[in-house]
Amino acid sequence: MPRSFLAAVLALPLLLLTPEVSAEDDPSLLSFGVGWWDLVAGDDDQADFRLEYRHGQRFLHVVKPWAxxxxxxxxxxxxxxGLLVDIYFGRRIVLTGSTGVGGFYEGDGKDLGSAVEFRSTIELGYRFDDRSRLSLAFGHLSNAGIGDSNPGTEVLTLYYHLPIDRLFD
Known part of the structure; x- marks a missing residue:
């Protein structure tokens, strides 16, 4: 069974069971991340940098798009x-599950077996009064078996999520 399929199955309860979704306005976020690429296998350790946009509007009551x-x-x-789900435990603790698909270029790094790679991530964060967040995420990137090989990689990422409306204050 491919690891990405297993990760998706394990993340499915996050989409279905939401203990307490914050009723407060949840803003769109500009997310900055720095991480450790290939954490588990360790045969191609690298630094990893991320820039993401996370839309604040929910669809189907809990799902939000991101890029x-x-x-x-x-x-x-x-x-x-892809899509993400934020689950709030009280007002401060946020558990986020996300999944997505995208194009991949290996550069001088690890060959993941395909130009199309799927990413699934689970992250735990702290929400500040200004609605910014600091979170730690663990993610998996692989081609889900559509390529000739599927070594996949895991990434540990520290994120800072900045509400976009704060950029224009």
Whole structure:
């Protein structure tokens, strides 16, 4: 069973069971991340940098779209988008599950087996009074078996999420 399929199955309860979704206005976010690429396998360790847009409006009451760009120090680039779910535990703690698909260029780094790669991520964050967040995420990137090989990679990322409306204050 491909790891990405297993990750999607494990993330499915996040889409269906939402303990307490904050009733407060949830803004669109500009997210900056820095991380450790290939954390688990460790055969191609690199720094990983992310820039993402996370829309504030919910669809189907809990699902929100996102789009992003990811670049590693070995020149790998992933760009894509998908869906996410924010689950609030009280007003401060936010658990986010996301999945997406995008295009991948390996640069001088790890060959993930396809130009199309799927990304699934789980993150735990703290929401500040100004609605910005600091979170730690663990994600998996792979081609879900559509390529000749599917080594996949895991990434540990520290995010800072800035409400876009704060950019124009």
């Amino acid at each position: 992003g760009l990811e670049v590693t120090t070995a020149g790998a680039v992933w760009g894509g988008g």
